[in-house]
Amino acid sequence: MEGAPYIKSDIKEKYVFIETFGCQMNENDTERTLSFLRGPGYFKTDCAEKAGLILVNTCGVREKAEQKVYSAIGRFKELKNENPHLIIGVLGCVAQKEGARLLKKIPYLDMVIGTHNIHNIAFLIKEVAENKKRVAKTEFYATLDAREYSAHQEGGVKAFVSIMRGCDNFCAYCIVPHVRGKEVSRRPHDILKEARELAEKGTKEVCLIGQNVNSYKGDATFPALLKMVCEVDGMERVRFVTSHPKDISDELICLFGEEPKIAKSIHLPLQSGSDRILGLMRRGYTVSGYLGKVNILRNLYPDISITTDIIAGFPGETGEDFEKTMDCIGEVEFDGIFSFKYSPRPMTDAASFKDQVPFELKQARLERLQSAQKEITAKKNISLVGKTMEVLVEGKSKLSPEELTGRTGCNRAVNFAGAGEEGLYGRIIDVLITGAGANSLKGTHQKESGLLCC
Numbered sequence: 001m002e003g004a005p006y007i008k009s010d011i012k013e014k015y016v017f018i019e020t021f022g023c024q025m026n027e028n029d030t031e032r033t034l035s036f037l038r039g040p041g042y043f044k045t046d047c048a049e050k051a052g053l054i055l056v057n058t059c060g061v062r063e064k065a066e067q068k069v070y071s072a073i074g075r076f077k078e079l080k081n082e083n084p085h086l087i088i089g090v091l092g093c094v095a096q097k098e099g100a101r102l103l104k105k106i107p108y109l110d111m112v113i114g115t116h117n118i119h120n121i122a123f124l125i126k127e128v129a130e131n132k133k134r135v136a137k138t139e140f141y142a143t144l145d146a147r148e149y150s151a152h153q154e155g156g157v158k159a160f161v162s163i164m165r166g167c168d169n170f171c172a173y174c175i176v177p178h179v180r181g182k183e184v185s186r187r188p189h190d191i192l193k194e195a196r197e198l199a200e201k202g203t204k205e206v207c208l209i210g211q212n213v214n215s216y217k218g219d220a221t222f223p224a225l226l227k228m229v230c231e232v233d234g235m236e237r238v239r240f241v242t243s244h245p246k247d248i249s250d251e252l253i254c255l256f257g258e259e260p261k262i263a264k265s266i267h268l269p270l271q272s273g274s275d276r277i278l279g280l281m282r283r284g285y286t287v288s289g290y291l292g293k294v295n296i297l298r299n300l301y302p303d304i305s306i307t308t309d310i311i312a313g314f315p316g317e318t319g320e321d322f323e324k325t326m327d328c329i330g331e332v333e334f335d336g337i338f339s340f341k342y343s344p345r346p347m348t349d350a351a352s353f354k355d356q357v358p359f360e361l362k363q364a365r366l367e368r369l370q371s372a373q374k375e376i377t378a379k380k381n382i383s384l385v386g387k388t389m390e391v392l393v394e395g396k397s398k399l400s401p402e403e404l405t406g407r408t409g410c411n412r413a414v415n416f417a418g419a420g421e422e423g424l425y426g427r428i429i430d431v432l433i434t435g436a437g438a439n440s441l442k443g444t445h446q447k448e449s450g451l452l453c454c
Contacts, residue, residue, distance in 0.1 A: 013052030013085065013129075015045040019072055022059025024209055024241060026092055028160035030057050031153050033091065033118050040122045048079060053087045053125065060093035060175055063343035069094050073106060080108040087128050089113060089121075096179040097346065100136040114138030115180050116165075119147045140181045149190060155201030157394045157426045161194050162186070163218065163225065164210035169244065172282045172350040173314065173342065176211055183211070185218035188225055192232065199234035204426050205263075205392055206232075207239040214247035223251045230261040236428055237392060237409065239263045245270070246284040248293055256301050263409040264301050268294070269309035273328035274321035277314050280353070287328065294332055305410035307336040310369060313362030314342045315353035322365050329372055335380055335410070337373045341366050374438065381412070381436035388446055389414070391431040393424045399440075406431075413440040421445075 016037055020030045033055065034044055045051050054076050059065040073090065080086050089111030090102055096114040103109055110128045113121060117137045127133045144165065153159055166181040167174075195206055206229065216222040222240075229238050238261050243252075245268055256264055268290075272278050275286050297304050310325060329337070341362040344351035389408045397403035397415045404418045406429075416431050418424060424445075435442035 014042050015051045016042045016053040016055065017045050017048040017051035018055040018057060020057040021065055021069055021072070022057075022061065022092070024160055024207065025162070025211070026057050026059055028162050028209055029092065029115075029118060031160065032149070032162075033057070033121060035153055036119055036121050040125065048076065052083075052085065053089070054079070055089045055091055058090060058092035058094035060097050060179060060345070062340055063345070066094055073109065077108055085129075087111065087125060089124075091115075091118065093175065093179040096138050097175070099138045103134050103136055110134055112136035112138065114140075116141050116148075119145065142182070142184075144184050144186060149186065149194065153194075153198060155198050155203045157203065157392065158205040158207070159198045159203045160207050160209050161191060161198070162210065163191055163208045163213060164216055167211035168215070169212065169284070170282065172280060172353070173311065173345065173348055175345040175348055178347040180211065183215060183217070185210075185216050187218050188220045188228060191218070191225065192228055195229050195232045195235060199232050202426055204235065204428070205237035205239065206235055207241060209241055212242065212244040212247060213240050214243050214249065214252065221249075221251070223249065223255050226252075226255060226262060227259060230259045235261065237261055237263050239265060239411075241267045243268050244284075245290050245293060253293070253296060253300065256297075256304065263411065264303055265305040265307075265409065265411040266297065267307045267309075270325075270328060271309055271311050272314060272317070272321065273325035274317070277317055277321050280316060281311075281314060281350070287324070291328070291331070303410060305335040305412070306332065307338070307411075308332075308334050310337055310339040311342050312339060312366040312369060313357035315350055315357065316355040317342075317357055317365075326369060326372065329369060329376070333376050333380070334373065335412075336377060337369070339366060339370055339373070378436070378438055381438075381441060384412070384433045384441060385436055386433065388430050388432050389443075390428050391416075391443070392428050393426065395425060408441075414443050415440055416443040416445055418445050 018030055020026050048054055056069060056072050058069040076088055080088060087110045091113045095112045099112060102112045111124050114137060120137055124135050124137060127135050164183060164185040166183045167177045168183045170177050198206060213222055216225060243266055256262055270290055271281055271283060273287055294306060391406040391408055391414050393404055393406040397405040399415055403415045405415050407413055414431055430446040431443035432446050433441050433443045
């Protein structure tokens, strides 16, 4: 929020504008970056023209996402021309991948900060501002530096807490292990300390994040860590992302029924419905194994929300392979799908695979699966009309100034009348669902408790 004070100052150089691309892990990195900037006296602005420091937090998982990054940086060139003291920096996966090459590609860029070096941002700003240096810091560290997570988030109704860094899976298409490094887990003590501090600031929902939370190894199993976070006073909901299908355990599945604070929502990337393609991707599971876990979840918890990732047009994907993916979509009826055309990424094995699928065919397949999922999502949303659901109120709706917005435990957005009831912010309330759209639900606040769902 603009004006949230890190310092009380009107000095232009002390305003930071940060643009974030990519996933929830990048959003968490942005929050961490802002927290590290409080020490040097920066506070956030939503207006780039007002800033003395502009940061672009990048995603390199897909080619299109990387292209957006260069476009975003280009928009700030004129601001740099108008204000030579303006500092522009790049963070995240593209920064890690390109390193000092970015300084050569973009002459008006001042800083390149890799994924392991966010905690060094204040030092790097000083190097630029006082020593007039252009800097790139992209070293990898084999262990977690305690300083990496020592700064504290401001909090809010919802917050992310990182529990690990990196990935050891090396799926054939994925650049993440190359730009985030090997898996390293935080200690439970440090994670719980951060969760308690957030709860004290009013956070009601925490999402534990990692590239593969199921492989957490911080002196406790991941289910044990979840139980500990559920015991934090004041924390009402606990989520987690992302789960790798090959690592999800019976203990974790049972936890949905044992811990009422754990939201009945899971993101379980499938990527393809073809065993042949999953083998080429090096995913480590079969379609039948995946569906078996989905069936267990659905049988135990009929109201659980299951979302997934799908890649259309992986190298060598035939029409038959794609039809198997469509069959899976129809059988599972996911609550939501994050779907993408395959794009070759540097440093990954799949980039050199033969039988690359033509762009037009990838696009046609993507549009077909997205169209099918749109119908499934609409049907699922309509089925909730008439039910009363528990909704965590997050604030005012972007759709209407007269409405509030929040999310159910199964992670559906709900908009409902009550903009004047600011006392509802951060509370879990009962909302009767009265309408369903493609991406959200409409509802009415029920002051009396009714039948609860999700």
